[in-house]
Amino acid sequence: xxxxxxxxxxxxxxxxxxxxxxxxxxxxxxxxxxxxxxxxxxxxxxxxxxxxxxxxxxxxxxxxxxxxxxxxxxxxxxxxxxxxxxxxxxxxxxxxxxxxxxxxxxxxxxxxxxxxxxxxxxxxxxxxxxxxxxx
Amino acid sequence: xxxxxxxxxxxxxxxxxxxxxxxxxxxxxxxxxxxxxxxxxxxxxxxxxxxxxxxxxxxxxxxxxxxxxxxxxxxxxxxxxxxxxxxxxxxxxxxxxxxxxxxxxxxxxxxxxxxxxxxxxxxxxxxxxxxxxxxxxxxxxxxxxxxxxxxxxxxxxxxxxxxxxxxxxxxxxxxxxxxxxxxxxxxxxxxxxxxxxxxxxxxxxxxxxxxxxxxxxxxxxxxxxxxxxxxxxxxxxxxxxxxxxxxxxxxxxxxxxxxxxxxxxxxxxxxxxxxxxxxxxxxxxxxxxxxxxxxxxxxxxxxxxxxxxxxxxxxxxxxxxxxxxxxxxxxxxxxxxxxxxxxxxxxxxxxxxxxxxxxxxxxxxxxxxxxxxxxxxxxxxxxxxxxxxxxxxxxxxxxxxxxxxx
Numbered sequence: 001x002x003x004x005x006x007x008x009x010x011x012x013x014x015x016x017x018x019x020x021x022x023x024x025x026x027x028x029x030x031x032x033x034x035x036x037x038x039x040x041x042x043x044x045x046x047x048x049x050x051x052x053x054x055x056x057x058x059x060x061x062x063x064x065x066x067x068x069x070x071x072x073x074x075x076x077x078x079x080x081x082x083x084x085x086x087x088x089x090x091x092x093x094x095x096x097x098x099x100x101x102x103x104x105x106x107x108x109x110x111x112x113x114x115x116x117x118x119x120x121x122x123x124x125x126x127x128x129x130x131x132x133x134x135x
Numbered sequence: 136x137x138x139x140x141x142x143x144x145x146x147x148x149x150x151x152x153x154x155x156x157x158x159x160x161x162x163x164x165x166x167x168x169x170x171x172x173x174x175x176x177x178x179x180x181x182x183x184x185x186x187x188x189x190x191x192x193x194x195x196x197x198x199x200x201x202x203x204x205x206x207x208x209x210x211x212x213x214x215x216x217x218x219x220x221x222x223x224x225x226x227x228x229x230x231x232x233x234x235x236x237x238x239x240x241x242x243x244x245x246x247x248x249x250x251x252x253x254x255x256x257x258x259x260x261x262x263x264x265x266x267x268x269x270x271x272x273x274x275x276x277x278x279x280x281x282x283x284x285x286x287x288x289x290x291x292x293x294x295x296x297x298x299x300x301x302x303x304x305x306x307x308x309x310x311x312x313x314x315x316x317x318x319x320x321x322x323x324x325x326x327x328x329x330x331x332x333x334x335x336x337x338x339x340x341x342x343x344x345x346x347x348x349x350x351x352x353x354x355x356x357x358x359x360x361x362x363x364x365x366x367x368x369x370x371x372x373x374x375x376x377x378x379x380x381x382x383x384x385x386x387x388x389x390x391x392x393x394x395x396x397x398x399x400x401x402x403x404x405x406x407x408x409x410x411x412x413x414x415x416x417x418x419x420x421x422x423x424x425x426x427x428x429x430x431x432x433x434x435x436x437x438x439x440x441x442x443x444x445x446x447x448x449x450x451x452x453x454x455x456x457x458x459x460x461x462x463x464x465x466x467x468x469x470x471x472x473x474x475x476x477x478x479x480x481x482x483x484x485x486x487x488x489x490x491x492x493x494x495x496x497x498x499x500x501x502x503x504x505x506x507x508x509x510x511x512x513x514x515x516x517x518x519x520x521x522x523x524x525x526x527x528x529x530x531x532x533x534x535x536x537x538x539x540x541x
Contacts, residue, residue, distance in 0.1 A: 019488050052480045073478035074540055
């Protein structure tokens, strides 16, 4: 079981056969996600290896992982929201144990994780794991 | 007119599916698909006719050399060069333009000398000249396009000063589709004694090219866009310019004699072809060019004009879509962005789901994108095997994007 927030997303996706519906939902999740303040759109928080611009601001307190993210591409923004559901509220020590490809696979979005995709989801997952490991 | 359904049958990849949809390949500006005759030629060469060229005296080496060298004549015919020896084999336009930068321009240009470029050049026709700016103080002078994306030949000629040593300009923009009147530029430049290099990477795919009629000094083509193998290509270098060039890469094939204290170079064009070349790639390119000449470049041009007109009118019907470049000379290359929040990568991701391949990004033309004031765009670039039905599919997918991202 992943976080309740991710399980809720997984449940919604379970009823979607069509890629169009899936994408629509991903885009809606991105739209619903709070925007990252422009002050945090700095080079240190930018995730390299993304074709669009992606920022990731880690927010760790009391050993619990959380982050804010943003992208100028809407699908990527939605995927950030999915990652947020997957990682937010997880104890920092357990972040590395989350199998992101398997979890995204459950909702049919694992195609975005392959090494050669330049949408940045893989780079974001790597950044999340690195930040959590260093905390 | 060409029989497009017959033409499509020559390209096996066009009948495959992508994401459970029939492939609609609109990324031809990046690289074109290969007809079966080219695939067969590559297989045949490796299966039965392969050895190194120019070196051995054995049967296979002679056979491979004959097949490989015959391509020089095919390219000369394709470009209507004055002589086969004016065709230098390259791995593509990038290597060809770098060759001219290193072998012709670098030894001749001094600090303060000028190279004129258009703002719509591909990085391959920019960065080799930046090398000369960085390393020896050469000045790059940029000529901008007008609001329609046209490049006025008079503006290029007006930029010539006594320090101008070269004009390097594209024949067809890979972003705007604009076809440049290179003949006018070459004739005007010649009157002022300024050589002209033309990047024909896009243009040679879509229309007949006659380098003698154009009157250029250098003309670059790249095989992979011409339905040939990647790693194949050629540079037309007029004889008098060849005689002004130093060698670029040193190694086998480009020398006649080497001793401890001296080297004697081979004659052009081999003087500029060091090392074992892309033997099979060039053989494949020869077959691709024969295939194109059989179809007729003028026929291909008229076929694609119909496609261009249809795509243009359908795209213009989408009032939330912004196409870059409205030149009357425009080929079937459409770079666009969309009203609303859609990023180029969003659009290309959704199009891909519909089996439609386009490019998203800055198209290796960042100075042009900066000039146009746009970030990443999507580019649909058509080829002779594309159909008006595929245009309809593109439009329908774009309408979906507009709905999703609005």
